Amino acid sequence: MKFKKHVFICTNQKPAPKKSCGEEHGLALVEAFKQALKDRGLQVDIRAQKAGCLDTCALGPSVVVYPDGINYGNVQLSDVDEIVESHLVNNQPVERLKLTF
Amino acid sequence: MKFKKHVFICTNQKPAPKKSCGEEHGLALVEAFKQALKDRGLQVDIRAQKAGCLDTCALGPSVVVYPDGINYGNVQLSDVDEIVESHLVNNQPVERLKLTF
Numbered sequence: 001m002k003f004k005k006h007v008f009i010c011t012n013q014k015p016a017p018k019k020s021c022g023e024e025h026g027l028a029l030v031e032a033f034k035q036a037l038k039d040r041g042l043q044v045d046i047r048a049q050k051a052g053c054l055d056t057c058a059l060g061p062s063v064v065v066y067p068d069g070i071n072y073g074n075v076q077l078s079d080v081d082e083i084v085e086s087h088l089v090n091n092q093p094v095e096r097l098k099l100t101f
Numbered sequence: 102m103k104f105k106k107h108v109f110i111c112t113n114q115k116p117a118p119k120k121s122c123g124e125e126h127g128l129a130l131v132e133a134f135k136q137a138l139k140d141r142g143l144q145v146d147i148r149a150q151k152a153g154c155l156d157t158c159a160l161g162p163s164v165v166v167y168p169d170g171i172n173y174g175n176v177q178l179s180d181v182d183e184i185v186e187s188h189l190v191n192n193q194p195v196e197r198l199k200l201t202f
């Protein structure tokens with residue numbers, strides 16, 4: 001496995017009035033995750049990157065963390081540090097943002 | 102976990118002469134995976150989708166399968182059925198395409 005954790009952030013934009021994660025918000029999230037990982041020197045072991053639709057549009061902005069297979073919904077920029085610290089560094093998923101299927 | 106297997110296909114395009122997976126080839130691969138899954142009625146349990154750069158550009162076209170964390174390189178349209186049948190359906194990764202790090 002190339003990365004200990006691999007974070008995919010939806011940057012998909014659907015035509016209104018369909019709800020979608022949104023290119024703008026998604027790309028801001030990607031940058032925030034990348035910066036948070038870089039600040040901690042984790043960018044070699046943990047990768048955050050953009051992805052197309054994760055099929056959880058109505059619950060977005062959407063993020064999925066592998067290999068754990070944990071989906072997060074309604075992720076805001078203010079949630080990034082908590083996801084990085086709690087889940088990516090300390091292996092404790094952020095329960096309040098977890099999507100269950 | 103929303104999907105039993107989640108396949109991310111790089112559709113990233115970098116300016117020449119840098120090698121990259123390429124938007125055109127990547128999107129063709131995404132469509133081929135989606136069709137192969139649909140043909141087998143697997144599209145609810147297994148998702149194939151586009152992603153940004155998987156950080157294996159020089160070895161692309163690149164694909165990663167989670168939760169297994171298996172990266173494939175130099176993936177061609179003619180490899181899609183084998184990856185679907187062998188790995189996604191029968192859990193036997195395609196050794197000849199696997200990238201090791």
